[in-house]
Amino acid sequence: MPSRSGTTLQLSHTIHSNAPLGSLVPINLPIVSKIFNSNRAERIPYNCPLASVKTQKSRYVPPEVVAIRVPLLQLTNFQINDWPELSAKSFAVMVLMLPPDSARKWRPHELELVEVVADQVAVALSHAAILEESMRARDMLMEQNIALDAARREAEMAICARNDFLAVMNHEMQTPMRAIVSLSSLLLETKLTAEQRIMVETILKSSDLLATLSNDVLDISKLGDGSLELDIAPFNLHTMFSDVVNLIKPVAAFKRLSVMVHLSPELPTGAIGDHKRLMQIILNVVGNSIKFTKEGHISITASMAKPDSLRDPYAPDFHPVLSDGSFYLAVQVKDTGCGISPQDLPHTFTKFAHSQNATSKWHSSNGLGLALSKRFVGLMQGNIWLQSEGVGKGCTTTFFVKLGIADKPNAILQRIAPPVKPNQGAQGQNSSMIYGNMAAPPFYQSSV
Ligand code: ADP
16 A cells, blocks of 8 residues: 555555565555556566565575556545546555466466456445545534534623623613713703803713714624514604604704605504614614705605615615515605715715715714614615715615504504694694704704
């Protein structure tokens, strides 16, 4: 059999022979090459290293010796179809000798038999090699599985530890944060110099940003490990938009921006979905429009999307499916703000990617809002995208989410929605709300 290094042949098995097991023969001998290059049984001299018959007596009749190569086949050899002409990478050598002093000669049919036997030995050796290889592969797989299992358990523990840490930090930060926000709001209602007002407003803005960032980081990590689930319940869609407007009104008024909200008449009043997360998406998108618009207006349109209008030019693989009792809510937010350059547009949904871009460096940005919104929209089986003609040309954000239609809207609405005051607008069938340039409210609320 060839040695591991492939430079020698080693005597590994003998039958009725006293030749010493383990003896070595260099593989580069001409006689070895001759045997390797032939598929027939070759006669070899009795005293060549392969036969190594030593003359013991003077009138000795040496035996006639033949040698034949035995192809050593491996699994890879069986991927080609031309068995038995397989191109083996290495060979063993089978050496057969007739009894000495018998004057017997190899006859042709005996040599043919030797060739057949060599083929049989090759098959047996290849079976053994395949078995050995598959057992080695099985052992390796088992080891890999154990290692993978351990790595998975470690990763799960690390994720749990990270989430616990984030949840505790988030919770512990809420109390001082709330105190800072409410006390600074109260401070703004007192008599302050212009300089002091700017300082308190900055404290308020920064603490609000910090609170949003801490919540966003917690959400992103929960979304990352799949532990965030939607809280599905019936809610009043119209009231939700009215709440959105109430929340953004102070900031829009402060920046003297007009906000127009149009709810299309066919939009159902009662919907089933995660009301809190939907509101978070709308506030993220509208908040961006307010943040990135210096002057002009922002329009929010909500309607029931038709399946053929759900095409997203940037996501041709998105195939919305409508089932009974569900509909797609389409929300479009247009602004006349700073817009987005074509090179920044593809990165808007990559978390943290935008905190350094041209527009963001003038604003308090962390680049998490849209990344989060996209994940929430995905959980709601929808899609979101941004369009902009370029810098200075405004921006349009559109998203779709799948919601259920509440089957008993009146009962649900009475249970979940407090009565909306007439000046809050959004309860009617054809709701449209316009907020013109408003005077700054007595306190600054930067919750968007
Ligand atoms: P953030 O606003 O905190 O940076 P977002 O993920 O909400 O994070 O937004 C990512 C980026 O997309 C923003 O930094 C901004 O560059 C761009 N962007 C989003 N909405 C608008 C918009 N209405 N007008 C201009 N740029 C926008």
